[in-house]
Amino acid sequence: MGYVVSFSNHKGGTGKTTSTINIACALRDQKKKVLVIDLDPQGNLSYSLGVTDYKFNVIDWLTDLATDEQSIIPVQGIYIVPSSVSIATREEDVKSLWNFRYLMKEKAALLDFDYILIDCPPTIGAYTQIALTASDFVIIPILLEILSIQGLSQIMKFIKEIKITSNPGLEILGVLGVCVNESRKLTNEVLEYIDFTYKVDVFNNRVHNNVKAAEAPSFAKSVIDYAPESTSARDYKSVTEELLKKIENSTNLKRTTN
Ligand SMILES: Nc1ncnc2c1ncn2[C@@H]1O[C@H](COP(=O)(O)OP(=O)(O)O)[C@@H](O)[C@H]1O
Numbered sequence: 001m002g003y004v005v006s007f008s009n010h011k012g013g014t015g016k017t018t019s020t021i022n023i024a025c026a027l028r029d030q031k032k033k034v035l036v037i038d039l040d041p042q043g044n045l046s047y048s049l050g051v052t053d054y055k056f057n058v059i060d061w062l063t064d065l066a067t068d069e070q071s072i073i074p075v076q077g078i079y080i081v082p083s084s085v086s087i088a089t090r091e092e093d094v095k096s097l098w099n100f101r102y103l104m105k106e107k108a109a110l111l112d113f114d115y116i117l118i119d120c121p122p123t124i125g126a127y128t129q130i131a132l133t134a135s136d137f138v139i140i141p142i143l144l145e146i147l148s149i150q151g152l153s154q155i156m157k158f159i160k161e162i163k164i165t166s167n168p169g170l171e172i173l174g175v176l177g178v179c180v181n182e183s184r185k186l187t188n189e190v191l192e193y194i195d196f197t198y199k200v201d202v203f204n205n206r207v208h209n210n211v212k213a214a215e216a217p218s219f220a221k222s223v224i225d226y227a228p229e230s231t232s233a234r235d236y237k238s239v240t241e242e243l244l245k246k247i248e249n250s251t252n253l254k255r256t257t258n
C-alpha cells in the first residue's frame with residue numbers, strides 16, 4: 001500500500017520543498033519507490049531537481065490531458081510530476097477533483113509507489129485543499145522563529161476543517177524544525193510553545209541550518225546526493241528514519257483499533 005504525505009505550511013520559505021526532496025531521496029536509499037508531486041506554481045521542486053524542460057504539468061496529469069507515461073519523469077532514482085508558473089491560473093480545474101484521494105491511492109497501487117510526497121504551495125487554496133484531502137499524513141516544516149507560529153496556527157485550523165469536510169483520516173505526522181540553530185535559546189522556546197499550545201507531535205530530529213542545503217538546488221540535486229556527509233544530509237536521513245517509525249506505529253495502531 002502506498003502512503004500519501006503532504007508537506008504544507010501557510011507560509012513560504014519554511015523548508016517544505018527542501019524537505020520533500022530530501023525525504024524522497026532518503027526513502028529512495030531505503031529501497032522505496034517514491035513519486036514527488038510539485039503542486040506549487042513556483043515550481044521550486046521541479047527546478048531544484050533540474051526538471052524544467054517538460055511537456056505536461058501536474059494539472060494536465062490530474063485532469064487526464066496527459067497519461068502517466070507522459071507526465072511522470074524519472075530523475076535521480078525517484079519520480080516527479082513537475083509544475084511551473086503555468087499552473088498558477090488553473091486552480092479552478094482541480095476544484096471538481098473530489099475523488100483525488102482515490103485517484104492517488106489508485107496511482108500508487110497501479111504504478112507500485114511506496115510513497116507519494118506532495119509539495120504544497122504556501123497558500124491555503126484549491127491545491128493545498130486537494131493535497132490534504134488525498135493525504136494519509138501531513139508534515140508541517142517550520143522555521144523555528146517566532147513569526148512561523150503565525151503560519152502554523154492557520155494551517156492547523158485548515159487541517160481541522162479538512163478532517164471534518166473531506167478527509168477524516170488525515171493525520172499530522174509532525175511539525176519538523178528546519179534551519180535550526182541549536183545555540184539559539186529561541187529554538188527550544190518555540191518548540192515548547194508549539195507542543196503546549198497545539199498539542200501536536202514535533203519530530204525529535206531537526207534539520208540544522210547548513211549552507212549545503214541551500215546550495216544543493218543550484219546543482220539540481222538533493223543535499224543527500226550533493227553533499228552526503230553534510231549535517232543536513234545526515235539530519236534528513238535521521239528525520240526519514242523517524243518518519244518511517246511514526247508511520248509504522250500509526251499503521252499498527254489503526255490495525256489494532258479497527
Ligand atoms: N537546512 C537548511 N539550511 C540552510 N538553508 C536552508 C535549509 N533548508 C532550506 N534552506 C533554504 O531556505 C530557503 C527556503 O526553503 P524551501 O525549502 O524552498 O522552503 P519552502 O518550500 O517552504 O518555501 C531555500 O532557499 C532553501 O535553499
Ligand SMILES: [Mg+2]
Binds near residue numbers: 018040044045
Ligand atoms: Mg516551496
